[in-house]
Amino acid sequence: MRTIFSIMTDAVAYGMVLFIISIGLSIMMGLMRVVNLAHGAFAMIGGYLASYAIRDLHVHYSVAILMAVIGTIIVSIPFEILLYRRIYRKSDPLIQVLMTIGITFFIIGIVNFIFGPSLKSIPLPQTLSGPLDIGFRMLPTHRIFVIACGVVTALALWLLIEKTEFGIKLRASVDHSGMADALGIRTEIIYAVTFALAIGLGAFGGVVGAEILPIEPFYALRYMVTFLVVVSVGGAGSILGALSASLLLGLADTTGKYLAPEFGDFFFYLSVIFIVFLFPHGLFGRSHA
Amino acid sequence: MNKGAQSILALAILGLMTGTASADVIKVGVIGTFSGPYALFGKNFKMGIDAWVAQNGNKIGNNTVEFVYKDEEGPNPAKSKALAQELLVRDKVQYLAGIYFTPNALAVAPLLEESKTPLIVMNAATSAIVEKSPYIVRTSFTMWQNTVPAAKVAFKNGAKKVAIAVSDYGPGIDAEAAFKKTFEGEGGAVVEAVRIPLATTDFSPIMQRIKDSGADTIFTFLPSGPPTLGFVKAYLDNGLKAGGVKLMSTGDVVTEPDLPNIGDPGIGILSTYHYSVSHDSKENAAFLAELKKGGASLDEVTMTSVAAYDGARLIYKMIEATDGKRDPAKAVDAVKDMKWVSPRGPVSIDPTTRHIRQNVYLRSVEKVDGKLINKESQIFADQPDWALSTK
Numbered sequence A: 001m002r003t004i005f006s007i008m009t010d011a012v013a014y015g016m017v018l019f020i021i022s023i024g025l026s027i028m029m030g031l032m033r034v035v036n037l038a039h040g041a042f043a044m045i046g047g048y049l050a051s052y053a054i055r056d057l058h059v060h061y062s063v064a065i066l067m068a069v070i071g072t073i074i075v076s077i078p079f080e081i082l083l084y085r086r087i088y089r090k091s092d093p094l095i096q097v098l099m100t101i102g103i104t105f106f107i108i109g110i111v112n113f114i115f116g117p118s119l120k121s122i123p124l125p126q127t128l129s130g131p132l133d134i135g136f137r138m139l140p141t142h143r144i145f146v147i148a149c150g151v152v153t154a155l156a157l158w159l160l161i162e163k164t165e166f167g168i169k170l171r172a173s174v175d176h177s178g179m180a181d182a183l184g185i186r187t188e189i190i191y192a193v194t195f196a197l198a199i200g201l202g203a204f205g206g207v208v209g210a211e212i213l214p215i216e217p218f219y220a221l222r223y224m225v226t227f228l229v230v231v232s233v234g235g236a237g238s239i240l241g242a243l244s245a246s247l248l249l250g251l252a253d254t255t256g257k258y259l260a261p262e263f264g265d266f267f268f269y270l271s272v273i274f275i276v277f278l279f280p281h282g283l284f285g286r287s288h289a
Numbered sequence B: 001m002n003k004g005a006q007s008i009l010a011l012a013i014l015g016l017m018t019g020t021a022s023a024d025v026i027k028v029g030v031i032g033t034f035s036g037p038y039a040l041f042g043k044n045f046k047m048g049i050d051a052w053v054a055q056n057g058n059k060i061g062n063n064t065v066e067f068v069y070k071d072e073e074g075p076n077p078a079k080s081k082a083l084a085q086e087l088l089v090r091d092k093v094q095y096l097a098g099i100y101f102t103p104n105a106l107a108v109a110p111l112l113e114e115s116k117t118p119l120i121v122m123n124a125a126t127s128a129i130v131e132k133s134p135y136i137v138r139t140s141f142t143m144w145q146n147t148v149p150a151a152k153v154a155f156k157n158g159a160k161k162v163a164i165a166v167s168d169y170g171p172g173i174d175a176e177a178a179f180k181k182t183f184e185g186e187g188g189a190v191v192e193a194v195r196i197p198l199a200t201t202d203f204s205p206i207m208q209r210i211k212d213s214g215a216d217t218i219f220t221f222l223p224s225g226p227p228t229l230g231f232v233k234a235y236l237d238n239g240l241k242a243g244g245v246k247l248m249s250t251g252d253v254v255t256e257p258d259l260p261n262i263g264d265p266g267i268g269i270l271s272t273y274h275y276s277v278s279h280d281s282k283e284n285a286a287f288l289a290e291l292k293k294g295g296a297s298l299d300e301v302t303m304t305s306v307a308a309y310d311g312a313r314l315i316y317k318m319i320e321a322t323d324g325k326r327d328p329a330k331a332v333d334a335v336k337d338m339k340w341v342s343p344r345g346p347v348s349i350d351p352t353t354r355h356i357r358q359n360v361y362l363r364s365v366e367k368v369d370g371k372l373i374n375k376e377s378q379i380f381a382d383q384p385d386w387a388l389s390t391k
Helices: A002-031 A039-056 A061-082 A093-115 A141-163 A165-175 A177-182 A187-208 A224-234 A239-259 A266-278 B003-021 B039-056 B077-089 B102-108 B110-115 B127-132 B143-156 B170-186 B204-212 B226-237 B256-262 B282-293 B303-322 B328-335
Strands: A131-133 A138-140 B025-032 B063-071 B095-098 B119-121 B136-138 B161-167 B189-196 B217-221 B246-250 B270-273 B339-342 B345-349 B356-368 B371-383
Touching: A002 A039, A002 A141, A002 A165, A002 A187, A002 A224, A002 A239, A002 B204, A039 A061, A039 A093, A039 A187, A039 A224, A061 A187, A131 A141, A138 A141, A138 B226, A141 A165, A141 A187, A141 A239, A165 A177, A165 A187, A177 A187, A224 A239, A224 A266, A239 A266, A239 B204, B025 B039, B025 B077, B025 B303, B039 B063, B039 B095, B039 B282, B039 B303, B063 B077, B063 B303, B077 B095, B077 B102, B077 B110, B095 B303, B102 B110, B102 B119, B102 B127, B102 B170, B119 B303, B127 B136, B143 B170, B143 B217, B143 B246, B143 B270, B143 B356, B143 B371, B161 B170, B161 B204, B170 B189, B170 B217, B189 B204, B204 B226, B226 B256, B256 B371, B270 B371, B282 B303, B303 B328, B303 B339, B345 B371
Parallel strands: B025 B063, B025 B095, B095 B119, B119 B136, B161 B189, B161 B217, B217 B246, B246 B270
Antiparallel strands: A131 A138, B270 B356, B339 B345, B345 B356, B356 B371
């Protein structure tokens, strides 16, 4: 029983990191129909900025997260205006894939050049580092923080999309952008804001998840498949889908690692195959995508 | 490729051809991890070689030596083989050197005899590598070499039940076997043996598994780089250290550049290793001063710089013995039985295994003058590769 609880806590922590990073990708795929392979690259930029802010500017962890998210969004603006704007909703997948993978390699090169090729740590503040006794086991305090971040992110996004005027406009633009345009909704602004939101979430996930997915220049490629898998299992654009996919895959991966570590990613991908076989559009995906 | 680059390349090729024609430029191809997560260790190859060249010049008799660097990136045997072929065929190198990962070394080994090229392995630490070709000499270490003392220390310190956690590839399996054999030979028990896939970054589940096994000590080996830091942090943050479970490892897990990231909670972690940056000797002080003069930061020095420095010494000796001719048998013979004092301590090349014999030190992580170091406390003198030699 104790073992099951232990696996569950690790699984939830890992799942939440996957969720925070992947939800941005999911939103872009679901709403703008852009397969943004460079999403991990933006998450990585967030991690690098946070690492730089803490280690060289000596700011507090919370300030560093904020700086990383805002900084990454600023970095992403030229990409949005010059490149991404052209491929929202209409272009064929090949162009999207070629362009975004190109951006990924570009960012890897630049980051490698500026920050060097080695691993960058993001030092945690005293309150978040070290072990915490949660009754049946000791757990890194940071994991609790990650789980909390995941829950808050999911709730905030749900409120934003379902309960605010921005959410209504967003859903209108997604369902029928031509009609939304005709009704006076500035769809290009809606898209730009959503893009910034998606990138910001990626950067946020990159920073808080750095203990589990360490920041290094090949981060963008190394975890690209993992993030894409979460989105395709969960269904593009669905918050609930991304959340359940992250938790399920986190559980499969962690259980596999605990019980049979020599199998590596086997159980992770086995569960992906099963889920996609049963739900070809993802757990909560809509069939029109 | 545009016109300009093409003509530069053509000129470069022309330059290389004339270089070989006059027969006095000896090229050495160095394959190392110069980008990616393990880049620090490739950089150290270059730092070590540069330090040797700075001290000894690039002339050996009438011959000039030139090092050509290629990037192996990560554990990628096919790529390393292609790089070695490129170095042999296009750059016409007379010696190969470097190589961080075992699988990469094994992929390059079959090329050596046909091309008559000695290979100086400067890191890859699986015992069997030197058996793959008579032209391989190794200046780094092996898992058996460093692990046998670790198992003895663990037993002496009162460990009864040990959990072994190693990376699931050549050196990890060597480390597991070496520890198991020695520790059980001393009378201890191994209660758990976990093999961790190389790409693992989240070690929390593994720590929990070890904890559940009831072990009082963990022995671990992972290749130096991102995984080692993650492993040590998981060990600390999952409360194993606080719960009294000891961590014993080879020095790969606590390389000096990682110590600041591990931080004060790491104080007291034991490891057995052949080189500590803080090793107290005049050779090491001179070596570090030379690295610094070459523009390196002392916070970045790892074991690969020493292996490369000593490897360059062997290459110079080989070139001298063959007078720049391609004669691998003579070159390798010239370094067998070589003895010298390296920055890591006294070393020699074992003539039967062509692997380096050296001191292995027991160290513990300690804070000295505000800086975390691996402080040496005990010497296991003149250790061979225990898998290949018995004494």
